[in-house]
Amino acid sequence: MTGVESQARASGRSPWTTRRWLRVGVAVSLLILVLLGSTGAWVLARTESLSTDLTDVRSPALTTAIRLESAMLNQETGIRGYGLTGTPEFRAPYDRGLVEQKASMKELAGLLDGDRAGLEGLKAVREAVGKWQERIARPIAAARPGSPSPLATERAEEGKTSFDEVRTALNDQQKMLRADRAGARKDLVDTMAVRNWVFGAIGVVILGLIAVVFEGLRRGINRPLERLGSDARTIAGGDFDHPITPTGPADLRHLSGEIDSMRRRLVRELDFKEQARVRLDAQAADLRRSNAELEQFAYVASHDLQEPLRKVSSFTQLLQRRYGGQLDDRADQYIDFAVDGANRMQVLINDLLDFSRVGRLHNDQQEVDLDKVFERTLSALSVSIEESEAVVTHDGLPTLVADPTQMGMLWQNLIANAVKFRRPGVAPRVRVTAVREDELWRFTVTDNGIGIPEEFTEKIFVIFQRLHTKDAYPGSGIGLAMCKKIVEFHGGTIAVDPGYREGARITFTLAPEPPEHADALTPALPEPAPPADPDGSL
Structure with a gap:
């Protein structure tokens, strides 16, 4: 048992967490859906099987039987005309009927494969047809054309009786096939009705599950989360003393407690950080003031250095011109060092001034x-x-x-x-x-x-x-x-x-345009005027 469950049992509330509720709910829902799905799959398979049998076997078998009957009628008409007249044209229907008969019987045999009653009916038709062809059709068809066949007259009554047997066999076969097709159609209609009921029931059960899941989520998760969010928004709005009430499953109640604990810690931290911020703002103001004073000092100092440096440079150059060559070599060297140092110092100060003017004077x-x-x-x-x-x-x-x-x-x-x-x-x-x-x-x-x-x-x-x-x-x-x-x-x-x-x-x-600079530019100080040459020669 976890700590959350122990606390829930101690407080008299449900120890189940959101995960457990979801697992049980999902398992039950899946079990129901699997059962319903299996039933629906069986009904669909049954409907598909009956529909296939009806469209691919029963209806084509009846159509083929009717086509077989038509082929036999063509044979009987052709043989009767040929036997009475001996005209060869009367044999054409008979020949076409033979071809159609063979094709139809072969197709029927394939369609009725596995149907014992259907194959027995086909056998009866084949025997009746064979008897009529053997006694009547083939002997008359073998007679020499040009004159009536005596056999046609002699066996007229036998031919009529024999072909009636063929008609009877064909009618019996078609009656049986019609009955089979009607039975298959009724089975299909009944199965489709069952299918509709099953899928209607599945839809109702799914809607019921959705309603149960939605209501469970609303009561067990959404409502506690909404309350937790409302409390959090109240706290975010500035009311840090607003407590968070634990509700919902055990883990959400534990989360609410953790957030409330965090709120209390934040209140303490905010009090401490507010005091630190006040001190930091004061230090930042002192630092900005110190930087401004330092920058102003560097700028003014650079200007102020120009005055004594110009004097040093002017007078050392004056000494170099007036007394160069009049003193010893070491003195001339010292004067050269002084002039060079003063010039380099002046260049350095001018460069430093230019550097400090970037963003100040030049903007x-x-x-x-x-x-x-x-x-x-x-x-x-x-x-x-x-x-x-x-x-x-x-x-x-x-x-x-x-x-x-x-x-x-x-x-x-x-x-x-x-x-x-x-x-x-x-x-x-x-x-x-x-x-x-x-x-x-x-x-x-x-x-x-x-x-x-x-x-x-x-x-x-x-x-x-x-x-x-x-x-x-x-x-x-x-x-x-x-x-x-x-x-x-x-x-x-x-x-x-x-x-x-x-x-x-x-x-x-x-950049095509420079960025905006937040700091105000320091006003420029006046440039000091160059000093007068003490000798008037500079």
Whole structure:
């Protein structure tokens, strides 16, 4: 006995579960249906057998017997005419009758196979026919044509008597076949009536079973489930203190109890999670405020760094011009280091500012012809392209809704990298393609440069990450990170094709229209003005 049944017996309720009720109900229903089906199958088989016997044996046998009688009448007419006149044309009906007689008797023998009375009737017909043909038909038919046969006159009375016997045998046979057909038809009608009663009873029993099953399901399953669903909807509507009343079979009552237990646990969990949510909302608000302050600080700090850096750069360049060659070699070297460091720091800060402006200052969404933006990019990079003898080709580029400044920064960084990271002694070859893929445009920038090792395909999109020293290839390490930020801002993705080994291939996607950004853009801060040259020469 299961725990559910034990609890049901203890509470005085039925211990039967839904499964047990269904099993017993299905077993009883199947047993009744099998009995009814067996009876119906027997009645159908009986009806089919009688119908087949009537249509395939009794009716064809009677029809063949009538055809046999017609054949014998043709023989008798032909022989009588031939015997009285000797005209050969009178033998034609006799000859046709012989053929039809043989065929009809053979068919009757096949149809009556197994019917003892029918075969005895056929035997009587065959004997009467044989006697008449032997004494009358064949001798007269053997007479020479052209003159009446004396035998026809001599045996006229015998021929009439003999053919009357044939008629009598044929009539007896047909009477018996008609009686057999009538009996078979009556059996068929009676059996069909029984069949109709049986199938009517089957229909009534099936309807009764359906009604019983429907009512049992309604009372035992549907009504408890409806009540359980009503209680669940009440709880889902916010009344978590509403209890669930167990009803129905033992397993449904157990399920109701489990759900009510779950409701009580949920009430406790909801109380705890509500307190946690309040704390989480407060922490999220603090985090958003902290991120906004940090972003504002980074932007303002980048601006504020420009002022002292310009002074350092200006005065170190002034020292280099005025005192270069007047001090010793070490002093000139130190001044060169200071100028180079200040310039690189200024480039780095400018790149960092450009990176922070993506989505802040540069967010003027409009239709952008990428072909025109690409041509402007090639014009801006014309010096480095000519110096490296690079060849840049591209497919027709689409028109998108995007920020034109960001698109220019994207192409400039990608083309500049393709030209910069070239193999020694090899002129760069850069190819740009654009293909529509479902709702996005996929672009590729392929070059024949030094390539990107597979282990660094993700690292190169991280800000300030470099794969080479600044002496080998100058740069701030922000370019591809900025490309990634621009592409993602416009609803796309960017990656390195790891399967390309003849150089580097960058693939990225752009949406025809950028996605809506939920966060409000931070207003731009004013750019600081460049300081005056202390010597007036810068």
